Amino acid sequence: MKAAAFDYIRPETLGAAITLLTRHGPDAKLIAGGQSLLPALNLRLSAPGLLIDIGRLAALRGITLADRTLHIGAGCTHAQVMTHPLIQRHAPLIARALADVAHPAIRARGTFGGSLANADPAAELPACALALDAVMHAQGPAGPRRIPAAEFFTALFETALAPDEVLTGVDIPIQGDTQWGFAELARRTGDYAMVGLAAVARPGTIRLGWFSVGQTAILAHRAAATLTEGGPLEAACTALADDLPAHDDPQASAAMRLHLARVLLRRVVGAWGGR
Amino acid sequence: MKFSDPTRPDAQIGLARARPQARALAQGRGTFTSDITLPRMVHAAFLRSPYAHATITAIDLAPARTMPGVVAVLDGAAMADLCTPWVGVLTHLKGLKSAPQYPLAVGRVRWQGEPVAMVLATTRAQAEDAAEHIMVSYDPLPPVVDAAAALAPGAPLIHPELGDNLAFERHIDTGNTDAAFAAADHIIEADFTFARHTGVPLEPRAVLADWNEGAQRLTIHQGTQVPHMMQTIYARHLGLDESQIRVISPDVGGSFGIKIHVYPDEMAVVAASRLLRRPVRFVADRLESFVSDIHARDHTVHARLAIMNDGTITGFDIDDLTGIGPYSAYPRTSAVEANQVINLIGGPYRFAHYRARARVAFQTKAMMSQYRAVGHPIATSVTEGLIDRAASHLGIDPVTIRRRNLIPDDAYPCTSPSGMRFEALSHHACLDRLLTLMDYDALRAEQASLRQRGIMRGIGIASFIEITNPGAAFYGVGGARISAQDGATLRLDAAGRLIVQASVTEQGQGTTTILAQIAAEAMGVAFDHVRVMLGDTDVTPYGGGTWASRAAGIGGEATWQAARALCAQILTLAASILQETSGNLDISGGAVIDRASRAERITLAELARIAYFRPDTLPKGIQAELIATRHYVPREYPFAFTNGIQAAWLELDTETGFITLLKHWVVEDCGTVINPMLVDEQIRGGVVQGIGAALFEQCDYDAEGQMLNASMADYLVPMAGEMPDITIAHITTPTAESTIGAKGAGEAGTAAASAAIANAVNDALSPLAISLATIPLTPARILAALQTGTGRAGGRP
């Protein structure tokens, strides 16, 4: 299928992009890497009148480290993030997760911010953002604001971003003694997973970010609390039944998905040792 | 064997030549139908039925007609005067019935995706925009999704005039089967299920029809395997003379049997070109391909094997049921696969008693018909699945039981219980070669030691036979105008180079290359000096095209014969120029040589110069004829059977149900290997498709007859990341019917790969006494079997 006709504009500044977004309202859509949006347009699941291309905005670029906070510009491509030395050193979970995001051609265009703003429940990065306790930077006509990851993913393909806001970047707090783990089960390399886990253990807290388990990426609070309190891994596995929604889809029944989630939890946390 | 000596002069057959056209394709300079743009061309888009089964109560085309760029909007009624309907039956498939099928649905829709209306507009995007404005009212009818339900008493009738939903039924019975089963020491029984899948060629179906009102001729560029067959079809259903139709198949991006059938949307496009008197192009997009390309497989087989304590097989008892959608495909029908399943079951083995029933049911799903290795994977999976179950039941090694029952290599010619005639096969030689290639004993030892550590690996073996080089027995005898013979014309041009025009076709498999190799060797010229032209009914000799693994064995032999004929003509001419007897001359290295001394006498370039530009210098009465045509079809055997064996080595994660493929081996015997690289790539590609069937591919339908996974995101084609290394070896038993001795190889990989994988999975599961008989072997199916411990468990696939 072909996309329905649309207008296209590439503003030079972030401010201009926000002005356009405000002026055109719901008829406009931002386009970054286009790797999720264009398939949706071609399937005619979405037919915006105007695409505002933010793909080349310098304000959305750059990966920096300051004050024990890693900042990733929303416009960085998956490939840039995955291979960046700061990411590999301070947020290896993200580099690892990105290796399972699609294929090289898609990673060369798809953006970090695009994936988070798209809020696909099967995507890896939202779960990583939850597990890493990231903070989203948004900017709209009223100026910038910050949104904790835990409040960002509100519903299926929906976020806390207002319709006239742009996600500009993400902050990730960095701590020295962080343990992490990542595992997903996908039928083929690069496919969206049937179920996946991004796990982070920092002194005093363990966060278990799950994807492909329901309407959004979610944190498994009860299982994490069990582990944080030093409880046995099997107890955390049991607790997952309450944490994860019963989610059926053609790939896996809810029972199978819960079973697989427990397998992943055992493998990821088991690899940390000591439980 | 004449082609086994690599030092013979002008050797080409047996060389691993790369495809010369690959360079142009890699540079984006191929010409596919979708690359061709003609002046005043319009684009077609189709409105397709959203229902599996419904009555059309009203169609309002008017709103679409006013949309920008729209040239015409047509429905089934508008097509009635342009194109006659067709019925997909053949007389030799006795009792096969089907209903008339129209380019656009008339009155009723019978599958989700059936074309209902067509928009012709200046761009494809405009045509799609307009199609959204066609208003169709439907009155839903009960869908008939499951083949068994379709045959149950009281099932809704898909074609009331046919009386029931049974399209075809065939029985084979050698007699005494019940007695053989009564006398058997053991009876092995299983119910096998094979999902529907589809071909997914890289280039979707594409057709560009151009009716020239002035010339009263229709030129059709089409991604097809069978240009001459399509010429006949268009003539018959558009009321034209065959001579008014030219079908050109330019570069074709894969086909696998998908592009060998008559599709209603393509017929509508051709008819519309005639109506509008302008070129019309239709390129199916991925989404509509999934619900309009033919699907394949979709079988359930209840199978029983009678076997003695010593492992000797005495009989097979088979009941196959398949669902084909609402029509039998035209003109090859949709009964061939089931027919082939029961012809081929047990094929590699010696046994006496055979009873089989095949039933073919109509249903309201997309149409099902011939796709790569028609029937073979079903027959091989059932046979090899039963053999492995028997081996494990008797406690003997899978190799031992095969060794005991495979037809001995010195037993040929012979005939199978289902009546298949085998000229010469090499099952035991292939098995021996396989065991060495894979180091079977070491692999078994490795498997055992890994099992101790809880790592579950499996080895699966599958012997197979493959039908290739079909003569008229497939279609011609059933009344279809589908040529079983093929032709080649060879011409020496004025520069002394060779031009080959042949009726077999190329869809990326390398036909062009092997014909050039054959022509070069037969003529004694350089490979680079041969140019091959295929796929144009105005240009090539008449022939069947490419299907059932026949291009090399039939088209290649025609090319060889034509080359030899041209050699004789050239030597006659050379003899007269050189004042020599032609018997003392030969051709080698692009020149006429002295046969005894092999010294050059005159180059072909010089000969051509004289023939074309200085015929005045030739002796009186000598007219140079530097062109020759020959046709070929095997006559001794209806099919040239080939054989082979495959093995899979894989690891099963019993916690997740995921399978990792570690290695795959194929030993096969396609007779003379013309180009080892291309043969091996054919086999690898075929294995990958078989792996797709075994692990990934299925057209997932719900109870309403809606295909749930009709996109590349949800329909899992096998991809490189999951593929194992595939090691291939050959045993060479040429057919004595032809000079070259080549048999087909295009379907060998697909024929047995899924059987080998399924056997390997069951081998891995054997310590748990679980076996599965449903493919694809999804994690859900494996986990369900592990949980219930039966292998028959439900759970969502």
Ligand SMILES: Cc1cc2nc3c(=O)[nH]c(=O)nc-3n(C[C@H](O)[C@H](O)[C@H](O)COP(=O)(O)OP(=O)(O)OC[C@H]3O[C@@H](n4cnc5c(N)ncnc54)[C@H](O)[C@@H]3O)c2cc1C
């Ligand atoms: C074949 C294929 C396989 C894939 N597999 C995976 C996979 O396994 N895992 C995975 O996670 N993803 C996968 N993807 C999706 C890919 O990661 C996308 O790149 C990503 O989801 C979206 O990023 P983008 O820059 O392409 O966004 P776009 O497609 O340009 O935009 C997506 C949405 O986000 C909005 N948006 C984009 N940027 C911003 C912003 N800065 N602020 C506010 N809104 C914004 C857009 O308006 C749009 O609604 C796959 C894609 C393809 C085509």
